[in-house]
Amino acid sequence: MNARQLKQRLMQNLDPVLLGALGGFALVSLVLLYSASDGNWLRVLAQAGNIAVAFTAMWLVASMPLHYLMRAAVPMYVFGLLLLLLVMTPLGVASHGATRWLNIGVATIQPSELMKIAVPLMMAWYFEKNEAVLKLKNYFVAAILLLVPVALIAKQPDLGTAILIGASGFYVLFLAGLSWRLMIGGALAALASAPFLWSAMHDYQRHRILMLLDPSQDALGKGYHTIQGMIAVGSGGILGKGYMNGTQTHLDFLPERTTDFIFAVWSEEFGLIGNLLLLSLYVFVIGRGFIITANASTYFTRLMAGSITLTFFTYAFVNMGMVSGILPVVGVPLPLISYGGTSMLTLMLGFGILMSIQTNKKLVKT
Structure with a gap:
């Protein structure tokens, strides 16, 4: 088996359109994490390992026949x-x-x-x-x-x-x-x-909702995350302050900047233009998911593909909403970008299922 045949065999169960977009997210994650962690290469390499494991899991699931998923x-x-x-x-x-x-x-x-x-x-x-x-x-x-x-x-x-x-x-x-x-x-x-x-509700959950209504009532306590996230998002302006030049990030005002609040890092450094580009990438992936859902051949695959796509949208919406101060802080990472292996793995397993559904769309149930 030559290199070309090996590549075709490895790629035969993957959706190239979706794979390219997911690769774009992986690149953004590593580049942004380097800035958010103040140039911590160990953190970046750890995330690269998380991405490698997640993509491997996605490939394995994408190669799995759909009836195995049902079982x-x-x-x-x-x-x-x-x-x-x-x-x-x-x-x-x-x-x-x-x-x-x-x-x-x-x-x-x-x-x-x-x-x-x-x-x-x-x-x-x-x-x-x-x-x-x-x-x-x-x-x-x-x-x-x-x-x-x-x-x-x-x-x-x-x-x-x-x-x-x-x-x-x-x-x-x-x-x-x-x-x-x-x-x-x-x-x-x-x-x-x-x-x-x-x-x-627990006390901390009630506090998060109250801080959403008026974070200034406890600006140095429960409302600190919300206030600093809003400042970072707003301070980026239209073009942003430039890569690794975010003051809220690099002067340590922004909490959880490599995980839940990494969107604030992006907003501060790349501004409104950068946010629109990032949103376009999310919309592209969600749109591709809806296309796979529409082309799914069975009731089971339509339900799974639709749920995976809409859940991915919910991830992004909730994270960006809490960082921007329109939703309570609930500890949801920015999908495919925030540091961490568990969330990345779960999302990529979902995309593996989407790719399996796309590969098997011609296998109409009889």
Whole structure:
């Protein structure tokens, strides 16, 4: 086998359009992280390793036949629930007031990350099995499949991950044909229950919402992240201050600048023009995801592709919203750019599923 044949074999299950855009995100991540970390090459090399692992996982999933994904839905969901329950036992690892991790001896893992894939996969599988006879009770069962892990994750507490998983499951319900009447009724019920939800929140969660309304009331405490993020975004102006010239970043005013607030670093250094270019890249990937969704050959693949695409949009919207001060700070990283391996891996697994769906679009169900 010559080099050309090897390349064709390795690339045959990958979508070149989507792969090119994801490569663009990887480049932006490494370049921006170098600035955000004050030229820390060790941090950049660690991120390069995270990207390599994530792209390898994406390739493996993209090469996997779709019926394998369907077979994995139930075991993955049940396994994920068991891990979430184990987090509540002495095996759970607490850090910064939250118990979100699980000590398995050789490593510490975060089971909620697995559920970002397992929940929509399980719900899509369930709707596929009941496609011919969908009734109101099927949507109720699917909602239970969603709410159980969301409740367990919110209890850890991990509001950001709970929101993302809740959104991914809601998108499956929506794409499966959930009635607008039920969605509006659910929204009204949520508004009516707001006082009870408020009382059930942890103190830090209530503080984050209050800081959104007026961060200046605790400018050096709970509102510090919001204020500094807004200053960094606004100070970039139209053209930005230039690469590695952001004052909020390099004078250490901006917190979490390599993770949750890395968008503020980009905004300060590249300004409005840079933001528009970055948004264009996100829109391109989301648009490609919708094209794959529209061309999907089965009910299961349409639900999965749509949920993955819309969840990716939610990641970007929530992160940019919290950095810009229009949403509470909930600890959601900027997708494919923020430093970290777990979120990168989860997202790339989703894109691997998208590529598998694109590769198998001609395999129409009989």
